[in-house]
Amino acid sequence: IMETDSNVVELADLPYSKQSAGGVKIVIAVPSDSGINKPEDIKPGSKVTTEFMNLTTNYFKEHGIDVKVYYSYGATEAKVPDMMDVVVDLTETGETLRKNNLKIIGVILESSTKLITSKEAWNDPVKRKAIEEIKTLLLGVIEARGKVLIALNVSESNLQGVIDLLPAMKRPTVSKLWNSDFYALETVVSKREINILIPLLKDKGAQDIIELDIQKIVK
Structure with missing residues (x-):
């Protein structure tokens, strides 16, 4: 929602992810042997690969860190260090990053699955009733977990x-x-x-x- 600046109605937080009932994070990661321990250590002009162009660009701009951001078309973590210097990626446990010899040095955003709808659908009484019913069923499944x-x-x-x-x-x-x-x-x-x-x-x-x-x- 934040990446695309979507104008939607958030109906419920659905605390669900692949490996747990928790959320996920969009993190900044670098090679484990890079000597970089925090975002401020990243050298000016470093190349950053990510699928979250807007969030990444805004983060580095707000923190005054001069980097070049490139869109990743998949396998983001595999592009570092041969093609890119820094990766911004979505992670739940950080295991995939560690397997690729990367370490997390910062968190841009913590998030969870959301149930959303368009404002047009929410303002339609018939659609709104159906959406509320779907919400009830989804929350019921999550409540029953474990x-x-x-x-x-x-x-x-x-x-x-x-x-x-x-x-x-x-x-x-x-x-x-x-x-x-x-x-x-x-x-x-x-x-x-x-x-x-x-x-x-x-x-x-x-x-x-x-x-x-x-x-x-x-x-």
Whole structure:
């Protein structure tokens, strides 16, 4: 959005990237053995390769660093040092840059995936309703990431001990089983905790424990 100066409506931040739920950065990188440790160390007249021409040009101009910026048509990091001196690239973990013997010396922008629409579409009531529905579904998918639903049965005598172990978004759902002194419990837990939690629940008397993937959580 900033690179193209797009006149759009930002509807939601979608914290999603290829390898995590975090964001990405547009960074300045140079060869690891260049002796350059910060943007101000870049020599005047250095050649910079990037796919983000406007952001890069504006950054160096604002910081008074005299460089020549060239558009990259892919494989940006591979052009340094043989063809270019500096690379400005999008990265999530920095792993690709490190594999190409590059080090990050500055961050131009931190960003994340955005849900956007045109102002024309947003001002149309019919389209706006459809866009809001899409937004709800997308946010529901993101909210469900890293979470699972756990369901189990437990006797009345062990009920409180099991409830004390269960984390919940609000409170666990507890239902009395028909013609029985057992209860059914359901709650949402972090996927990272589930393998530790299940044995603890079993030790507290939980039975018929089921772990289910969640596709969406719509708040």
